[in-house]
Amino acid sequence: MAAHRQDPAVPARRARSAAPATIAEVAAEAGVGKATAARALGNYGAVSPDARARVLAAAEKLRYRPNSLARSMTTGVTQTIGVIVADISNPFFAGVIRGIADALDATQYTAIVLSADEKLAKEKAAVGVLMDKQVDAIILASAALLPDQTEHILEAMSRNIPIVLIDRKVRGLDLDAVVINNREAARDAVRRFVELGHRRIGFVWGPAVRDGARDRAGVLAAAEIRLWSETERLRGYTEALDEAGIPFDPVLVTSCDHNEEATVGAFGAMLALPDPATAVLTTETDALVGTLRAIRDAGLKHPDDISIIGFDDSSWASVMAPPLTMIAQPMLELGRAAARHALARITGDDFDVVVETIPAALVPRASLAPPRAPAGVTAGGGR
């Protein structure tokens, strides 16, 4: 019978009824010393075949399992890599996690995953938990925007815990990172629109900007204090416009909250313009879904009324009518690379900071078309 003492601070020690066998018990059962048993079980040092066999048999009999806590206690190593994703319900991160796990499968390491739900406070707590659990490295998709939001990362660094950033670089931090070529991917997408003849190209989601500051400089400045990946995507957008000599029009960059509901309104407004968007690049799945709803609400159809390219391919995109052109992020690849870098750091190789950029791939489908001839102008492809 387990004695239950309700001491609030200290949880009751687990009932020892089914206490697992310890190495001492295995040693006793096998008639050898603890050290010999440990060597046989741990497969190191030198053990006579005879002793080894007896130990293994005893372990089997007692259903011995090593207590990894105790092992880590003495070795100072947990064989565990902590992963903190910004939002586990984002399929992108789910894919990344899978990539990490895949890469680790071939090793003795295990990934333990925590989600910060895009909240800095939760991210900090998660880093704390992982440090306290003595993980050997941390793979982190951080929500930190500003340098003064990075104490938790600096703390981990000062404790010599290797950190690999994924998906998002953090401004002001010189850390290993694995990211997508966000800027180029966005630029290529916009180029695609330009080639088709579009000049009114929308961008969903841009940064929230105070109404007064809604000019090019204001928007770009606001983007600087957003997630690195968002900033990059917006930069790619502006670069492609510049290339094509298309003036930047802040009205074509949303300033709404980053959720589906708000997007419906924001993009609806963009469609109601006297000179509406004829093409749109969306930076996330929810941005795309909101955009699609706004298009439908306006009674419009893609690609006839508007061309679409979205970040984050999904099997759904292929069954839309017509199917959507998407930018596929190589999430598995990204996860695998992150795991590799973490492992390399753990090994202790003292190499320079490495930032690996993995290219996203445009998946062309049927959501692209030339812009409709503007009202009052007879149809018949201009160029």
Place this chain on the structure above:
Amino acid sequence: MAAHRQDPAVPARRARSAAPATIAEVAAEAGVGKATAARALGNYGAVSPDARARVLAAAEKLRYRPNSLARSMTTGVTQTIGVIVADISNPFFAGVIRGIADALDATQYTAIVLSADEKLAKEKAAVGVLMDKQVDAIILASAALLPDQTEHILEAMSRNIPIVLIDRKVRGLDLDAVVINNREAARDAVRRFVELGHRRIGFVWGPAVRDGARDRAGVLAAAEIRLWSETERLRGYTEALDEAGIPFDPVLVTSCDHNEEATVGAFGAMLALPDPATAVLTTETDALVGTLRAIRDAGLKHPDDISIIGFDDSSWASVMAPPLTMIAQPMLELGRAAARHALARITGDDFDVVVETIPAALVPRASLAPPRAPAGVTAGGGR
């Protein structure tokens, strides 16, 4: 390529350069005994305000962080709940994880997540890892189909680790579980079809069945050795048919592999029948996507040519043209409930096994319509 030292057994002990402060150091700095420091830091026992202040100051100064491994070592408790999901890239499980994390947020417990990728071998390894890490409880979405595939679960049970099953009961195991009302949800969906006048109702994904055994009994028998949730959904389907006096036609239940590609072919065949399906219930997102592709390939449209209801609502479903009627699984709720049950078990309450069933909700959208009048019969609703 990083240099990999393949020392299989013993990883290098982490450099102690930035060795974190221990409680002994804090105690010394504060000029008190280890125990007093521990009490102050751990917020238990009785400590004089003066001593407490000094300890806290010292801890702050040395940037002390408790080593949770050491703590767990002596307390026998890790304040950690292990979560094993069948597939982390399935948005359903992502939502469940989030629900678990939400519920745990209010406690001292942390969830650590592992994905088994629907592979029994990985699941077993994951259970092993969690046992070795001494988690206080395990929340598990198991891929185990048969009683003889459950040794790992039995093992954990025999070690008195509370286990809460999610999404899938495991046949032959009497364990706490939190599940969806799969059978009723499927039955209601089919009833909906029946009410609209459908009598040729497809079911994607059914169990794989040897061609020879493709009769009602064969299909149901095959379903018995599939995931519990799948079995239930098929049962709901057959129950609704029985109710309506519609004969079970094995041709309307797929027997293909459970992936998108295979589904396209399988459902295509169902559409090519002389007496094709006029409605279809899909049990997973990939099943739905494959089905939609087959419909498109056949040049058909929903809901005119075929009505659709799918399991697992997604924001995508709402922007399909027309939007799809879906069965929304309350994943957050399910996760929260699972966490609650796990916590309750940890507390040691010795209650009976509890199975909580959370209802799924049909989200009606525009993908439902009466069947087209069969060829050669003039239109005009029969009943």
Place this chain on the structure above:
DNA sequence: CTGTTAGCGCTTTCAT
């Protein structure tokens, strides 16, 4: 209220 002592289960010198 506080310090001392004894472990938790494991790995690792260090003798033998």
Place this chain on the structure above:
DNA sequence: ATGAAAGCGCTAACAG
């Protein structure tokens, strides 16, 4: 090749 003993950082008895 093997065993005895020390110790990882912490908490928990037990004295004071």
